[in-house]
Amino acid sequence: MKITTKIIFGIVGGIGVIAGFMCLPNLFSRDYKVLIVAGHRTADNERGAISYYGKWENEFNDAIVNLFIDKKNQLAEVEYVLTPTTRDLSLQAKVKLAEDVKPDLYIEIHHDSGKQEDIDKAKADGIASPLWKSMSGFCILYYDDGDGKESKFPKESKKFAELLSEEMIKGNFHPDTYHARKQDMKLAGENKGICNRVKPKSLFVLRNAISPAIILECGYIINPIDEKVLSNPEIRKKIAQAINNAIVKFRKG
Numbered sequence: 001m002k003i004t005t006k007i008i009f010g011i012v013g014g015i016g017v018i019a020g021f022m023c024l025p026n027l028f029s030r031d032y033k034v035l036i037v038a039g040h041r042t043a044d045n046e047r048g049a050i051s052y053y054g055k056w057e058n059e060f061n062d063a064i065v066n067l068f069i070d071k072k073n074q075l076a077e078v079e080y081v082l083t084p085t086t087r088d089l090s091l092q093a094k095v096k097l098a099e100d101v102k103p104d105l106y107i108e109i110h111h112d113s114g115k116q117e118d119i120d121k122a123k124a125d126g127i128a129s130p131l132w133k134s135m136s137g138f139c140i141l142y143y144d145d146g147d148g149k150e151s152k153f154p155k156e157s158k159k160f161a162e163l164l165s166e167e168m169i170k171g172n173f174h175p176d177t178y179h180a181r182k183q184d185m186k187l188a189g190e191n192k193g194i195c196n197r198v199k200p201k202s203l204f205v206l207r208n209a210i211s212p213a214i215i216l217e218c219g220y221i222i223n224p225i226d227e228k229v230l231s232n233p234e235i236r237k238k239i240a241q242a243i244n245n246a247i248v249k250f251r252k253g
Contacts, residue, residue, distance in 0.1 A: 032251060035103035036243075037083045037094060038065040039110035039215070047085070049113035051221035052123075058085040060111040060221055060230060067240045075244050077251075091204045098210055105160065105250070106213035107243065108205060111221045111230065112139060115182060119222050132223045137176030138168050139217040141197045142188075143206035156212035158188065158196075163249045164216065165192045167242035173219070212250075216243070 038061035040048035048057025062084045067073045074080060081101050083089065089097060098106055113119070114135040122131035140161040144154030151157075165175060175193025179185040188194040197203050197215075206213055218239055220226045229235055 031079075032077055032105075032247075033079045033081060033101065033103045034105045034107065034247060035081045035083070035098055035101050035211075036065050036068055037089075037097075037106070037108045038062045038085045039108050040085055041088045041090075042085050043088055049111065049222060051111075051227045052224040053227060055221070055227075057111050057113075057221060060218070061085060061109045063236055064109045064218065064239055067236060073237070073240050073244070075247060078244075078247060094205050095208045095210075098213075103211050105247065106205075106209055106211050108213075108215045110215055110217045111219060112176070112178075112217040113222045114178060114220065118182070122223075127224055132225060134181075135178050135220045135223050136226050137174045137178075137193060138165075138219055139176045139179055139193045139195060140164055140168075141195050141203065141206065141215040141217070142213070143198070143202055143209070144196050145198060145202075145207075150207050152209065153212040157206075157209070157214055158194070160212050160246060160250045161188070161194045161214050162192065164214065164242060164246040165194055167245040167249075168193070168239070170245075171238045171242050173239075173242070176217070176220070178220075 038058065040046055040058040040061060042058060048061070050056060051060070065082055065084050068080045068082055081103060083097065112135075118131055118135060122129040122135070125131065142154070142157040142161045143151050144158060145151045148154070169175065175191055177187065177193070179195055180187035185195040186198055188196045197206055203215065206215065219230045221230060
């Protein structure tokens with residue numbers, strides 16, 4: 001049997017997915033499929049937040065997703081389907097991709113920002129501004145509409161979010177509460193960095209997920225201290241390891 005890591009090379013349209021395959025050495029089959037998508041696109045004005053030092057968010061997102069190409073960062077029993085931002089998928093195309101891939105788990109990678117007025121004030125105050133400390137840490141988003149009319153896997157999505165939060169905290173990443181305090185997002189449990197993105201702040205991909213699904217905001221790249229940490233290759237590997245550890249525990253139930 002062949003182990004395959006699929007990297008999406010095509011455009012998702014009405015007729016489906018055009019995909020390329022990178023085959024790894026023959027070992028044994030992988031029976032659990034995880035779709036890992038880098039948030040945003042490479043198109044102008046769609047590359048996400050701009051970091052403190054002037055880099056686009058999609059570059060940070062790709063750096064995490066691309067780690068899973070390496071066999072050293074893969075779980076033996078998992079088939080990874082990886083989609084970097086160079087594929088330029090719209091929100092609708094991401095949902096179509098998931099429908100075609102039929103993953104057991106959907107993970108989308110992002111890096112965070114804050115309200116522009118808070119960013120501007122913190123920059124004016126300098127690197128020592130206490131505002132930077134408030135815009136710091138990881139956040140995990142899932143969707144539960146409460147009545148099951150839209151969210152198909154709310155309990156499973158929340159469970160994976162909780163497991164991933166535990167692993168991130170074990171890796172010495174601290175949970176963020178900025179969104180809940182400043183942007184009125186529904187915090188799911190104290191000190192976990194988990195938000196239920198219900199309407200009117202729901203997200204298209206999470207609303208339309210056909211599997212358990214979460215979005216991981218790895219940290220705040222608009223924060224000069226966090227950006228330096230999140231640019232460290234070893235820190236990125238720790239995030240990938242936290243994701244894998246959570247997958248292992250999630251599969252065990």
